Amino acid sequence: MENVLAIVVGILVACATFLILSRDLIRILLGIAILSNAANLLIFTAGRVTRDAPPLVPGDLEVPAGAYANPLPQALILTAIVIGFGLLAFALVLSYRAYVAMRTVDVDAMREAEPPYPDQSPPTGEDGRQTPLRRRGAAGTPTREAAQ
Amino acid sequence: MNSVILHTATRLLMSLILMFSVYIMFRGHNEPGGGFIGGLIAASAIVLYSAAFGATWARQALRVPSMSIAGCGLFFAAISGVFSAFAGSPFLTGLWWIPHLNIEVHLALSTPLLFDIGVYLVVIGAIVTIALEMEEAED
Amino acid sequence: MNWLLVWPILIPVLTAALCLLAWNAPGLQRTLSFLGTFVLLIGDLYLFAGVWEGGVQSVQMGEWPAPYGITIVADTLSATLVVLTALIGLGVAVFALGDIGVERETTGFHPLFHALLTGVGGAFMTGDIFNLYVWFEVMVIASFGLMALGCERAQIDGGVKYVILNLIATTVLLVAIGLLYGVTGTLNMADLAQVVPQHAEQGRLIVIAALFLLAFGMKAAVFPLYFWLPASYHTPPAAVSAIFAALLTKVGVYAMIRTFTLIFTVGQAYTYSAILAVGVLTMLIGVLGAIAQNDVRRVLSFNLVSGIGFILIGLGLGTVLGLAGAIYYTVHHIVVMSGLFLVAGVAQRVAHAQGLDALGGLYRSQPLVAVLFFIVAMSLAGVPPLSGFWPKVILVQASLEAEAYIVAAAALVTGLLTLYSMSKIWSLAFWRAKPEVAPQAAPGILDPGPLGAGRKAVLLTPVALLAVLTLAIGLFAQPLLSISERAAVALMAPDAYITTVLDEEG
Numbered sequence: 022m023e024n025v026l027a028i029v030v031g032i033l034v035a036c037a038t039f040l041i042l043s044r045d046l047i048r049i050l051l052g053i054a055i056l057s058n059a060a061n062l063l064i065f066t067a068g069r070v071t072r073d074a075p076p077l078v079p080g081d082l083e084v085p086a087g088a089y090a091n092p093l094p095q096a097l098i099l100t101a102i103v104i105g106f107g108l109l110a111f112a113l114v115l116s117y118r119a120y121v122a123m124r125t126v127d128v129d130a131m132r133e134a135e136p137p138y139p140d141q142s143p144p145t146g147e148d149g150r151q152t153p154l155r156r157r158g159a160a161g162t163p164t165r166e167a168a169q
Numbered sequence: 170m171n172s173v174i175l176h177t178a179t180r181l182l183m184s185l186i187l188m189f190s191v192y193i194m195f196r197g198h199n200e201p202g203g204g205f206i207g208g209l210i211a212a213s214a215i216v217l218y219s220a221a222f223g224a225t226w227a228r229q230a231l232r233v234p235s236m237s238i239a240g241c242g243l244f245f246a247a248i249s250g251v252f253s254a255f256a257g258s259p260f261l262t263g264l265w266w267i268p269h270l271n272i273e274v275h276l277a278l279s280t281p282l283l284f285d286i287g288v289y290l291v292v293i294g295a296i297v298t299i300a301l302e303m304e305e306a307e308d
Numbered sequence: 309m310n311w312l313l314v315w316p317i318l319i320p321v322l323t324a325a326l327c328l329l330a331w332n333a334p335g336l337q338r339t340l341s342f343l344g345t346f347v348l349l350i351g352d353l354y355l356f357a358g359v360w361e362g363g364v365q366s367v368q369m370g371e372w373p374a375p376y377g378i379t380i381v382a383d384t385l386s387a388t389l390v391v392l393t394a395l396i397g398l399g400v401a402v403f404a405l406g407d408i409g410v411e412r413e414t415t416g417f418h419p420l421f422h423a424l425l426t427g428v429g430g431a432f433m434t435g436d437i438f439n440l441y442v443w444f445e446v447m448v449i450a451s452f453g454l455m456a457l458g459c460e461r462a463q464i465d466g467g468v469k470y471v472i473l474n475l476i477a478t479t480v481l482l483v484a485i486g487l488l489y490g491v492t493g494t495l496n497m498a499d500l501a502q503v504v505p506q507h508a509e510q511g512r513l514i515v516i517a518a519l520f521l522l523a524f525g526m527k528a529a530v531f532p533l534y535f536w537l538p539a540s541y542h543t544p545p546a547a548v549s550a551i552f553a554a555l556l557t558k559v560g561v562y563a564m565i566r567t568f569t570l571i572f573t574v575g576q577a578y579t580y581s582a583i584l585a586v587g588v589l590t591m592l593i594g595v596l597g598a599i600a601q602n603d604v605r606r607v608l609s610f611n612l613v614s615g616i617g618f619i620l621i622g623l624g625l626g627t628v629l630g631l632a633g634a635i636y637y638t639v640h641h642i643v644v645m646s647g648l649f650l651v652a653g654v655a656q657r658v659a660h661a662q663g664l665d666a667l668g669g670l671y672r673s674q675p676l677v678a679v680l681f682f683i684v685a686m687s688l689a690g691v692p693p694l695s696g697f698w699p700k701v702i703l704v705q706a707s708l709e710a711e712a713y714i715v716a717a718a719a720l721v722t723g724l725l726t727l728y729s730m731s732k733i734w735s736l737a738f739w740r741a742k743p744e745v746a747p748q749a750a751p752g753i754l755d756p757g758p759l760g761a762g763r764k765a766v767l768l769t770p771v772a773l774l775a776v777l778t779l780a781i782g783l784f785a786q787p788l789l790s791i792s793e794r795a796a797v798a799l800m801a802p803d804a805y806i807t808t809v810l811d812e813e814g
């Protein structure tokens with residue numbers, strides 16, 4: 022079971038890495054969400070997957086009778102989920118604000134805080150044409166051929 | 170949203186959801202539930218209210234700034250750990266006080282309960298703030 | 309004594325809660341904020357005095373015995389750092405009275421500020437590695453709020469980069485902690501210090517150590533991972549960037565020092581040489597970046613990165629002298645960096661300009677600001693007898709003793725380039741006559757309005773105190789040196805730390 026979960030964690034991390042390397046802010050956030058889920062699953066797997074009694078102490082004993090499942094990974098994951106939820110909610114609000122302020126979700130086009138590129142324009146694709154800024158809500162869907 | 174059905178249903182559901190959230194919170198000490206999930210349920214009631222009547226009315230219905238609710242919760246949670254000072258125990262040690270009432274109800278007051286109420290309020294405050302902020306940004 | 313240990317966490321939490329309760333009363337929030345940091349400083353000083361006299365102290369939260377519960381520990385290093393946190397917190401809280409406008413105060417500046425102090429204090433005091441992660445998150449989420457507060461375009465842009473890279477860093481930290489727990493089965497740092505050296509699978513632990521290095525390195529803004537810092541630190545108000553510059557990266561550095569002296573004592577040949585290489589590159593690349601920048605606070609951001617490199621070489625040398633230098637440098641850097649960011653904020657504000665191309669003539673128009681800037685800037689550059697001189701001497705001496713001549717050379721070159729970078733700001737912004745070009749405000753930066761005499765006094769008082777402090781720890785270096793040495797000795801031989809934590813319940 023641990024091996025299967027380890028492979029799942031690996032696949033999730035690979036997907037997350039792919040998404041985070043994108044220029045689209047929303048994809049990056051989705052990547053981070055997947056990455057934090059991968060981390061949670063990893064803690065779950067690291068705590069050993071066992072089939073045992075719940076870790077409850079009977080009323081007349083000081084310690085649980087017999088083998089019991091490890092409750093700590095779940096406590097850790099619960100904490101991490103709550104924190105990750107808060108951070109992701111904040112990041113979503115911030116990206117929405119960024120989109121409203123800058124009318125783009127292309128992180129390469131966000132140069133408000135730093136000096137502009139020397140030629141005052143975003144980087145160009147390999148064929149020398151300018152990569153289109155992806156503007157949501159503007160006319161037409163973003164074109165992809167220039168980016169290839 | 171200007172729908173009579175939603176308005177009427179919201180008025181009815183609000184009280185039910187809020188009551189249920191309090192029940193879930195108190196249940197949480199020994200059974201599934203707790204301050205966090207209770208707070209989420211209560212926040213959903215307020216978000217429902219703002220969906221039906223608008224964020225302005227939701228703010229009015231809260232009467233206090235939504236972040237002050239979170240502040241109150243944070244204060245309860247922090248202060249719940251301080252009570253153990255009077256018992257000579259370290260920070261956050263759980264203390265229990267079971268008053269003897271001449272009725273058949275078992276009442277257990279404790280600092281973990283106070284902490285849980287704090288969590289409940291913090292979650293309501295934080296979620297409602299974010300939700301109302303988002304809703305106002307859309308207008 | 310027990311209660312002083314939770315002081316650095318409890319007081320800021322209560323202050324933040326009270327500030328939240330006073331949401332619509334900015335005046336009350338200001339009073340609470342000032343009182344909160346003041347009370348925090350007093351308690352932390354008592355804590356430090358207790359640790360200085362009585363050695364390492366610890367308390368088990370909620371009476372759950374170590375290694376199962378969460379332990380709060382104070383040794384010399386953490387006690388020193390919480391005192392500095394409170395000190396800088398007090399200074400910035402006073403500065404904020406004049407710098408932060410009402411619109412930011414009514415959207416939560418004060419609660420977020422104290423939440424940040426809570427996270428920093430918690431991270432310094434905790435003895436549990438998962439709890440360290442939680443305090444990191446408290447700190448990070450408060451800093452996200454402070455970064456975005458006000459919602460100016462530049463702030464949002466800087467905030468996006470800051471938030472994304474910090475989210476990735478904390479996730480990496482979580483993964484590292486999960487793996488460490490999977491391999492060792494414990495999360496208490498003192499317990500880990502006993503388990504890790506005897507563990508059968510040293511190879512895995514070294515890989516985990518590398519993951520920790522990556523995560524803390526991102527937090528501390530070391531060479532290949534620092535890009536979020538200069539992209540964002542110059543966008544929020546000066547008070548916010550000063551507290552960020554003083555504390556946030558230092559928490560990363562502290563975590564690195566703590567874990568790599570206490571827990572990952574295995575494979576130090578690899579990890580310490582990696583830290584040393586990263587440190588050298590960080591200090592050189594940082595200062596080279598600083599020379600190329602135009603915005604004053606961006607120059608300072610790159611200098612901040614460069615300073616992190618100095619601290620890292622002290623750790624990477626792996627000697628008591630090197631660590632003592634690193635701790636001394638940390639203290640110096642916290643004081644000087646917050647002072648520099650504050651005074652740069654004042655300069656940018658009185659001149660209504662952000663960049664070095666538009667600034668000028670400040671020595672003539674604002675002599676007091678100029679003098680204060682000169683003191684802290686020369687201190688950063690390491691000019692004797694200011695506070696930056698001694699840790700650099702110690703670090704160079706330590707690297708010569710360890711026969712790391714390249715490191716010593718790099719440190720000296722960096723010192724020289726830092727001096728160049730600081731004199732560039734001095735000569736362009738303060739010394740030369742005001743340039744003819746029309747001062748163009750950076751896009752999105754709000755003009756906070758004219759600066760009255762009373763408000764300017766509020767802004768300059770904390771800067772002046774920080775300048776006096778850097779003079780004081782430069783002229784009277786011995787007390788701080790003995791503190792650093794004692795902290796370094798305790799870090800290299802953490803027996804007292806381990807026994808205090810684990811024997812508490814016995």
